[in-house]
Amino acid sequence: xxxxxxxxxxxxxxxxxxxxxxxxxxxxxxxxxxxxxxxxxxxxxxxxxxxxxxxxxxxxxxxxxxxxxxxxxxxxxxxxxxxxxxxxxxxxxxxxxxxxxxxxxxxxxxxxxxxxxxxxxxxxxxxxxxxxxxxxxxxxxxxxxxxxxxxxxxxxxxxxxxxxxxxxxxxxxxxxxxxxxxxxxxxxxxxxxxxxxxxxxxxxxxxxxxxxxxxxxxxxxxxxx
Numbered sequence: 004x005x006x007x008x009x010x011x012x013x014x015x016x017x018x019x020x021x022x023x024x025x026x027x028x029x030x031x032x033x034x035x036x037x038x039x040x041x042x043x044x045x046x047x048x049x050x051x052x053x054x055x056x057x058x059x060x061x062x063x064x065x066x067x068x069x070x071x072x073x074x075x076x077x078x079x080x081x082x083x084x085x086x087x088x089x090x091x092x093x094x095x096x097x098x099x100x101x102x103x104x105x106x107x108x109x110x111x112x113x114x115x116x117x118x119x120x121x122x123x124x125x126x127x128x129x130x131x132x133x134x135x136x137x138x139x140x141x142x143x144x145x146x147x148x149x150x151x152x153x154x155x156x157x158x159x160x161x162x163x164x165x166x167x168x169x170x171x172x173x174x175x176x177x178x179x180x181x182x183x184x185x186x187x188x189x190x191x192x193x194x195x196x197x198x199x200x201x202x203x204x205x206x207x208x209x210x211x212x213x214x215x216x217x218x219x220x221x222x223x224x225x226x227x228x
Contacts, residue, residue, distance in 0.1 A: 011167050011188045012127050013055065016040045017047035017073070018062040018089065027060060027119070034120050035150060035163055037189055044068025048076060055187075056084045058126050060119070061106070063090035071104055078105035085126035089114070138173040140228055141217055145173055154212060164189060165208045168201075172218065172228045181225035 014036045018024035021042055028038045039054070041047050044065035051059065051073075059077075063070035074086055088106040102109055108122050138145040142155045147170060152159040161169065167189040171180055182201040190200060205226060209218055220226055 011035070011037055011171060012057045012123070013037045013188065014039075014123060015047065015050055015054070015056045015059045015084075017042075017044070017059060017065060017070070019043060019064070019066055020062075027116075030116050030120070031060075031123070032163065035167065036123070037167070042066075044070060044073050047073050051077065051082070051084060058085045058087060058123050060087050060089060060123065063088055074104045074106055087119075087122055087126060138170065140173055140176070143169070143173065143212075143217065143228070145170055159211055161208070161211060164204055165211065168204050168208055172226060175227065177227060179221060179225040179227045184225070 012035075014031055016024050016028050016031070016038060018027065018040070019042050024040045024042060028040045031038045039050055039056075041050055042065075045067045047059065047061065047065065048068060050056075059073075061070050061073060065073065070088065070090075074088070077084060077086060085108075086106045087108045087110060089110055089112060091112045107126050110119060110122060136146065136148045138147065144153045145166075146152070150166060152161050152166060152169065168185060171185060171188055185201050205218065205220075209216060212218070217228055218226055219228075
């Protein structure tokens with residue numbers, strides 16, 4: 004099922020400078036994305052083969068498998084993942100060659116973080132089907148642009164993860180969403196499916212939503228609003 008424009012975005016950061024990779028990943032998570040990080044081209048290809056990413060933020064000069072080769076393989080495979088190429092080389096020739104390889108966008112280092120966030124969001128919009136930025140159901144109003152939530156006009160103080168879970172449930176429009184799908188879309192690849200992370204997040208979210216209860220659980224199937 005194709006994810007929609009305001010759905011939770013899943014991003015892979017492939018950057019061999021580990022400190023920079025983690026800074027980028029932290030910032031993207033704060034912006035509401037589910038993010039994984041890898042530090043080499045072969046690891047990037049492995050993750051891209053295992054998970055359905057919306058965008059890969061790809062350092063061009065990766066070890067073991069060069070970023071150019073990662074791009075070539077993604078393009079050859081017809082991957083839906085959009086490619087934002089990062090590089091310390093910012094000349095016009097470098098930008099043109101990166102785009103000619105099949106990258107969707109190109110950002111030279113150093114860059115301003117708000118621009119990176121904006122470009123990642125823009126790449127997602129290119130391949131997404133537009134949906135209303137405000138989701139509403141049963142007195143809940145979720146603004147996916149301003150990232151605010153209310154119930155019956157009262158503001159809800161949600162963590163980024165709680166906001167993500169609630170957004171996924173609202174997007175399902177009453178249909179059941181499995182714990183596995185919630186893990187896939189709202190957590191990163193390091194989430195252990197046996198830790199009860201979804202159950203804990205759901206319990207906290209229910210508490211913040213208050214009474215009467217809005218989220219129903221069907222044992223062995225999933226959750227729905």
